[in-house]
Amino acid sequence: MTELTTTLTGYAAQARDDAHVRDEAAAADITQENTFDVKGLNLFYDKTQALKNINMTIKKHEITALIGPSGCGKSTFIKTLNRMNDWIENCRVTGEILFEGRNIYKEVDSLALRYRVGMVFQQPTPFPKSVFENIAYGPRIQGISNKKKLAEIVEESMHQAAVWDELKDRLHESALGLSGGQQQRLCIARTLAARPSVILMDEPTSALDPISTQKIEDLALQLKEKYTIVIVTHSMQQARRISDRTAFFLLGELLEFNNTVDMFTKPANPKTEAYITGRFG
C-alpha cells in the first residue's frame, strides 16, 4: 500500500470508531492569528535525533517553505504538523506544537487534526478509482452520503484545485489515466474536499514537468487566500517565487527562519548563504 492509502485507510478505520471528532474539528479556534506555534520540538527515531529544539511560528494565510539539504529533517518536520509520524514505530516527540492555539498532542484528536491539516505528497497518489470517487472519498468517510452534496463538494474542490475545466468531462474515468500534473492537482482537490484549513505539501512538484510545476505554484498562490500552506522544496527558485517565509534546516536544526525576501537577499547565517547560492547541498 502507498503511504497515502495507508493514511486514508487509517482515517476510515478511525472515523468509524470516532465520529465525534468532526464536531471537535469544527470547534477549532479560528480566531488565532498563528496557525502553528512550534516550541522546543525534538524528534527521535529510536536514539537518533532528527529534529533538535525547533521553534517556529507558521502564520495563517501564508506560504512557508522548508528548505535544506537531503536528510536535514524537512519531511520529518512537516509530518509532525499533522501527527503523521504517529504511525512510525520508535518515533518519539518532545516539546509542543500548538495548532490554532491548542496542543496537538494533548488537546486535539489526531483524526480531527488530519481533517484540518491535509497533506499532498511528492508522487501523485490517486486511488485506482474514478476522478469523482477519488475526491468524494474523504467526504464519504466523514459521513456525507447525499449524492447532490457529494457532487457539489467534488465540483467545488476541483474548481479550487484548478482542475475542473480540464477534467469535468472525465469525472467517471479512472484517475490513473491522467497526466502526472493532472493527478497532482486531483490529489490537491481530494485534500481540499476534506475541508482542511492547512495544506502540507512535501515536494509536490519534484515529479512534474515545468508547465505542471507552474500550475501547482500558481495554484498554491491562489489557495493561500483561504488556506495556510507549508511546502517542502529542493528548488530555491520555487521557494523564492511562492513563499512568504522560508525555514532553512540543517542536520535537524532550524538554522535560519525569516521572510523569504530577506532570507534570499541578506541571509544572516553563512551556511544559509552557501546553501541558497548552491555552494553545498
Ligand SMILES: Nc1ncnc2c1ncn2[C@@H]1O[C@H](COP(=O)(O)OP(=O)(O)OP(=O)(O)O)[C@@H](O)[C@H]1O
Ligand atoms: N522512519 C524513519 N526511521 C529512522 N530514521 C528516519 C526515518 N525517517 C527519516 N529518518 C532519518 O531522519 C533524518 C531526516 O530525514 P528526512 O526524511 O526528514 O529528511 P529530508 O530533509 O526530508 O530529506 P530529503 O530532502 O532527502 O527528503 C535522516 O537522517 C533520515 O535518515
